[in-house]
Amino acid sequence: MVNRSFYYLWGSQSLSNTVDVLYLVALTTLVLERTNSIFFATMVPFLRVAAQFLSGLAAPLMIVRYRLPFLLTVSQLGQFLFFGAMALYLSPMAQGESLIPVYALILFISFLDGWTSPARNALIPRLVHDDRLLKANAMVATTDQIIQFAGWAVSGILVAAFGPFPVLLAVAAGYGVAMAVTMLIEDPTETKRRSLWDVRTGIASADGSEANAPSRWDTLKEGWVVLWQSKRLRSMTFMDVTDALGSTVWIGAFMLVFVKEVLLKNEDWWGYINASYFAGTVIGGFLVIALVKRLEKRLFLFMLIGMLGYALCTALFAINTIAPLALLIVLVTGPFTELSAVSRRTLIQRSCTKDQLPKVFSAQGTLLNLLFGISLFGMSFIAEVLGIVNMYLIAAAISVLAAGVGWWNRKAFAEDRAEDSSL
Template identity: 40%
Template sequence: MIRKSFYMLWGTQTVSNIADIVYTLSLVTLVFTQSGSLLTTIFIPLFRMLSKMISGLVAPLIMSRLRLTSILMGSQLGQFVIFTGLIFYLWLSPEVSYPIIFLAVFGMSFLDGWTDPARNALIPRLAEDEGLMKANGLMSVSDQVVKCSGWALSGVIVAVIGAIPTMWIASVSYFLAMFFTAFIRDPYAAAGVQAADKVSSAASGAGDVARKPSYGEQLSEGWKILATNRRIRTLAIVDNIDTLGGAAWLGAFILAFVVEVLHQDASWWGFMNTVFFIGSIAGGVFIVARVKKLQKNAYLWMLFSLLAYVIITFFFAFNNVPMLALILFAVSGLPVQIAGIIRRTLIQQNLTPAETPSAMSALSVLSNFTFAIAMLLLSWIADRYGMRDMYVVAGVMTTAAVVIGFVYRSAFREESSPAYASEENVAVNKA
């Protein structure tokens, strides 16, 4: 079952993604045009990643005090205010101050760092049973459609009307996202408070007055869940090892492969990004259409999808025919999305409403950190040994994720928990 509020969440995240793409592309264009320095421009994605990691670390404190819908609303309101203020500054100021731009990017990214954990914690509250996997599939499809079309359209708009006028589109999009968020109703809001109170009462001892968890306990709660819940721990290990290899499909690496191995110009890089997004959209549509079949053996479907992705990666590494590389890149999007959506659904299914926000925050921080390490590691391998070897190493990393997932599959042989696990069911899966 999917509640009506999910479609509002779906709408607000779609509009927010549009705003993020438009604001990033327009700001990058403005800074690069004004400064003429790639080093200065690279600070924008750098500050975005750093800020989101810091935000994810403190997110449990926010999520323990505010409703998830309030967090989404506050994040979008803050981004709207900061970005609109930045537009007025750039419009009125005769000279651009890059520290002010970077500070605005840091502030917006800090607020945006709460969005993904809050969204992923809300989805299982608004979609139940088979509807949960379908909801994740729908969310993934819209994400990929926006990414596929958003970058191209934003580039055209910036080229036609300029960077600063384009920024107003992002500002309006943030405002529309707030509008959709206002209609989201969290049915577990009161239940989540009760669950948290019960945990506090248990921690303080029977018959004692409920003790409010300390800041340290709130910050570490999600990490404790990752360490003690067998299923969540297994999925987190598989996810992060896969992330080490998955970073090989970053745009910069693909561009280098196109030039150095395929001996094509940058236009092929654009073609490959486009077909990958099309494959990813197909993966999301496949999930939505085959929910009932996938739900029965979801964990095995995830492992088989990762294995298919590994095979494609090895073929891609040793291929030097441009058209075949294009086909392989398109096909790879399908298993990548299937594995990712199923993994997210399994994580959501094996957490209680009270556990989900803090666990999702911890997973987000861990994923961002792993991705940053992967970029550095794969960059070094590419420079030291070449692009082919880098993709071979990436394939080996994902193979390791499949092997580990297969070894620990016994955790998922137990009786399946419901779409949004109760505290009693999740307790059975803890080590």
Template identity: 30%
Template sequence: ISRMISGVLLPAISDRFKLSNLLIFSQLTQLVLLLGLLLLFLQELNTTILILIFILLAFISFFNGFFSPIKSSIVKTIVKENLRVKANSLIASVDQTFLFAGWTFGGLLLALLGKQIILFITFCLVLLSIVCLLFVKVNKTSNIKSQEGLLSRLTTGWKYLFQHKGLRIIIIMDLMEAWVGTIWIGAVTLTFVEEALGKGEVWWGYINGGYYLGTILGGLMVYRLSKLMQGHLTVFMLTGSAIFGLLTFAYGFVTNPYLALFLVLLMGPAYQIRDLAQETMFQNSTDEKTLTKILAAKSALVQFIFIFSIVGIGTLTDLIGVRLVYILSGGLLIFSSIFGFIHLQLQRKGISLETDKTKAL
């Protein structure tokens, strides 16, 4: 919910401040909140402390929601168009490497070191990220601040998102994918591992780790294919989306845990190809100020659907069983890719997103 609210409110301030400064402010605020969280964990746990912990976590999530839209806009500003796919893939590989390390070693480190030391390590990593951000030099674009009113700033991204023919199709695909995205949250994947694969929590960890390892490999693959992808973003996005849907559909029928792990490993590259091509298409759609608002609106909308999906997928799992949930989800993902192919490829609505139309503006 905090991430959704963050996406709604970010456009109100995104064109009032330099994007790099706004990103540093977001990280600094999270740093202070993490320090508060660390101090709370040093206290004896009671109802009041627990409520304060949840409040701090909500605020951390809120400010963390600034990161992705602003990061993507900064990449557009500082990276040349012909290197943008490569830059996005490199950043994604680093992101997924840390996620893989977190899934693989996070629980073990928490058990060995305790929550206070883990929070302190997190505090140090955020501090390091702030230091790194200080070295990011963003090209100066304009000194003129937007004279738009508050309501206009809040709605600009939403209007652009649904008025642009290509982006409208992509966001519809995203919403379908967000609805079934909760099949990969902990409770549902654990249920599948236990009921469909007949394994325990160890294999649940393998499945999660395998996916993130696949995304790392996918990021590296996109890095190598970046020149080929440039100018063919729609084809790569739709191909990645279709393969991800087919693999998810097949995953629903699997009973062998090793085959399941192999399929999940393949899903990572497919999703990264789709995701990185899509991110570059968004970056090509408009200038960096409007891009931040568009991506913030997209994030808010996806988070909104995701919230309802958690309840919907959980209920559906109880009613029809976890295996059928994965099969139906795979079917919806395949339908999403077909829908995208018809509109973006056959009807050529994705052509305007293949290259940066704003570079000459």
């Protein structure tokens, strides 16, 4: 059974992700036009990740006090207001020239966005029955990839045609609509809301004081403790971390170098390979949805198959020098990527209680954001010292290591879920 609120969540988050792509393209274009500096342009994603990291650290304090749909609503309301302010600052009327207010607004927006992902991923198993969870995750993941696949191309066209200011206005409006839809979400694990302002969780008493609530420190560390104490979650976190370390090789800068130095092609082929990769992930999402009943029976096994298939494709991509074949390889990589990612997310959602889940996702997201940034520097160093081909081969080896850790801890995945949750 699928709760109607799941479709509200799916729709509002899809719209949020769409306008998120729009704003990244608009701001990156704006900064490049004004500074002609790659460094200042890369500050946009860097500040975004840094703010999301800090937000992830503080997110458990919000999660324990407020309903998850309310947190999503607050996030979208704040982004609506901040994007409106940014659009006004950059409008032809105000003609704001300094980038400091823009960077400051990016920090505020990204901090609000930091608890969106853990809240969304924790809400999904609350809104759908367990036997529909894998399919629900695949639907959300497929939509995310379609947005990524089409969003960057469409965003570039819109920014080129209308300029950053109208696009930022559209972004603000998009967040306003997403906020309105999110307000319709009802969390069935909480008592029914008495009014629009009934936003506290069951921990808070009627007068607003917190009854039997843990200390702030206990709240902040709970997700980390659960990750460490559960062998299954510890194993999957290690797999997610290693996957994040390896996945950085697919960012634009590395692929562009590979296209030029190994495939001996121009920037056009960089775009083709990006498009092929995202097309593969979309295909992979639809395959997971179509084969959901078969995958459910051997979810752990298919997770490992996805990781090993991804590692093999990465290695083949590294040693290949034929451009058309590279397109085929990255297309095939996509389904393995989605199979592994959706399986891991579903297993995590089934490995702890629904109350623990938001804090677990928050802790894991914080760790992944930190290590993703570190990995960017690490992989850059490897590419400089050992060459771009060896960098991709090392990334493939990292994925094999992650699958090996999963196989080594396979007994933890065979245990009853209830035993895994009683921490």
